[in-house]
Amino acid sequence: MTAPKPFTELTVTATERLTDGMVRVRFAAVDPAAFAEAFGGSRFTDRYVKLVFEGADGHRALRTYTALEPDVDAGTLAIDFVVHGAGDEGLAGPWALAARPGDRITVRGPGGAYAPNAAADWHLLAGDEAGLPAIRAALAALPADARGYAVVEVRDASHEQPLPAPAGVAVSWVHGGTTTHEAMADASGQEPSLLRAVRDLPWLPGRVHAFVHGEAQVVMHALRPYLLREREVPRADLSISGYWRRGRTEEAFREWKAQLAAVETA
Structure with a gap:
């Protein structure tokens, strides 16, 4: 115990x-x-x-x-x-x-449960402002020769911050976080902006170690299926979880996560 x-x-x-x-x-x-x-x-x-x-x-x-x-x-x-x-x-x-x-x-x-795996060929870090601090810590822990991407969704350009990263890790910012989390699709029926940004990345060869955390609906119901099913990232190489869910307090969010886990393990 x-x-x-x-x-x-x-x-x-x-x-x-x-x-x-x-x-x-x-x-x-x-x-x-x-x-x-x-x-x-x-x-x-x-x-x-x-x-x-x-x-x-x-x-x-x-x-x-x-x-x-x-x-x-x-x-x-x-x-x-x-x-x-x-x-x-x-x-x-x-x-x-x-x-x-x-x-x-x-x-x-x-x-905690994640740290960048030095054995991976490249790294994918993605999330919104709630996940940004953990992404910052992961970037700081990467070796100087690391390769990969960090994609962060924020409201607009005024919410971007300096985010140091190894030269081989491309940092990109996605705008519109306050609207794209309202539902799985935006008003035009398109995918959530964070998912679109990750989809648009050139997929690098070799083993990826991914850290994806943010709003639960987008992370668990959009990004997770994309990475597990379409990109066939092994579960052991993917740290993915919702940090929050729009419209819920942390107490209500914890209940939602527990219910989701119970359904998925039933």
Whole structure:
């Protein structure tokens, strides 16, 4: 039986507005020894933590985010938060916008399951703004001679960010993320824009290792069939999952994922 993930208390040290749609918050561990114990063995680039938000009524709400740049010796990490609308939607986004040095929050984790496979001939990284932090971490972990693609869907050009990558990995941005996730097809009956962008990539020879995460409807019902059936990517070489689903809170999304998993394994 898997042991429960530890809780770690963090203090905000700085914040940075990356774009209109994303803010980065930097943290330091209140207890560096506990931080080292929790993060010391994490080798995954999709490492995630669950932030614990305490409600006024004593109710706890958990929100899942990718932990960036964890430094075990310094006891520090960063988290990039997607900000919706005017910044007052949801729970975590408004908290991140209002965060100031000295604020504290508890995280549980980390978890994770993916790191780029050095034995692969090339890499495919695809997702939306929710998947962007994990894509950033994967790109940073690739060797200098890595080949492949990183495709990220954002609302428009103002939401693009500097995204360092090896010279052989082409980074491309897809616009229109706020509309193409409403349904499997857009108003013209075409495929979701992220799927179209991945389809349009010249398929490279050899073994691909793929990481595809984002809005669940697009990822699980569009990109997954394309990669598994049309491109015949082995399941072992594909890390694919929904990070969120439009119109659902994280609690409702977790229920949806559990239902989907039950149906697929029945």
